[in-house]
Amino acid sequence: MNFLLLSIVQLSFIFLPILIFYIVYKLIRKKFDYLSTEIIHMVFLFYVFILAYIVWFYLPIALEYITINAVPFYIIGGYVKAIFAGDISIWIAGTNLLGNILLTLPMGVYLYFNGVSLKKTITAAILIPVVIELGQLLFHYIGFATRSVDIDDIILNFIGFLLGYYLAKKCSFVKKSKYID
Numbered sequence: 001m002n003f004l005l006l007s008i009v010q011l012s013f014i015f016l017p018i019l020i021f022y023i024v025y026k027l028i029r030k031k032f033d034y035l036s037t038e039i040i041h042m043v044f045l046f047y048v049f050i051l052a053y054i055v056w057f058y059l060p061i062a063l064e065y066i067t068i069n070a071v072p073f074y075i076i077g078g079y080v081k082a083i084f085a086g087d088i089s090i091w092i093a094g095t096n097l098l099g100n101i102l103l104t105l106p107m108g109v110y111l112y113f114n115g116v117s118l119k120k121t122i123t124a125a126i127l128i129p130v131v132i133e134l135g136q137l138l139f140h141y142i143g144f145a146t147r148s149v150d151i152d153d154i155i156l157n158f159i160g161f162l163l164g165y166y167l168a169k170k171c172s173f174v175k176k177s178k179y180i181d
Contacts, residue, residue, distance in 0.1 A: 007058065015049050044110050051103065055132045055147070056139055066140040067148040075152040100156035101163065104129065108164025118165065125161030129154040 082088040136147040
């Protein structure tokens with residue numbers, strides 16, 4: 001975990017050119033939002049940058065092979081069975097399962113914040129986790145990284161999207177973005 005935190009701190013320096021590009025882009029377009037909204041956009045850009053690193057490049061364990069699970073709820077069910085059998089702690093299972101939900105929860109919040117409809121959010125909630133998993137598979141085949149490819153990750157990421165959207169909708173302090181001309 002400390003290595004991941006150190007990597008994220010190092011990545012923040014790599015992110016600076018992306019942030020500068022965003023600011024220059026906004027200056028060229030001359031279309032600025034409220035300062036709070038611009039800050040949220042910048043934080044979201046950083047979140048996406050870190051998300052891409054975590055799901056595609058961060059390797060806690062480098063394996064020579066890739067595990068692929070195409071059976072829905074196989075891994076989730078395995079965690080549940082292992083918990084009841086006493087083979088694994090609730091903490092480990094919860095971290096792995098909740099981690100996948102929390103990974104995409106900010107995207108649902110962000111989409112609601114930007115006035116994206118529920119229908120488009122559902123579409124994104126399906127497509128983005130699929131792209132993440134296909135990216136993991138592609139990076140494995142080109143020899144760049146090894147991550148498991150799991151339909152359960154797609155399901156949990158989907159839940160995270162919708163949960164974030166729902167929570168943002170229920171929170172009265174979240175205001176939709178409006179541009180200042």
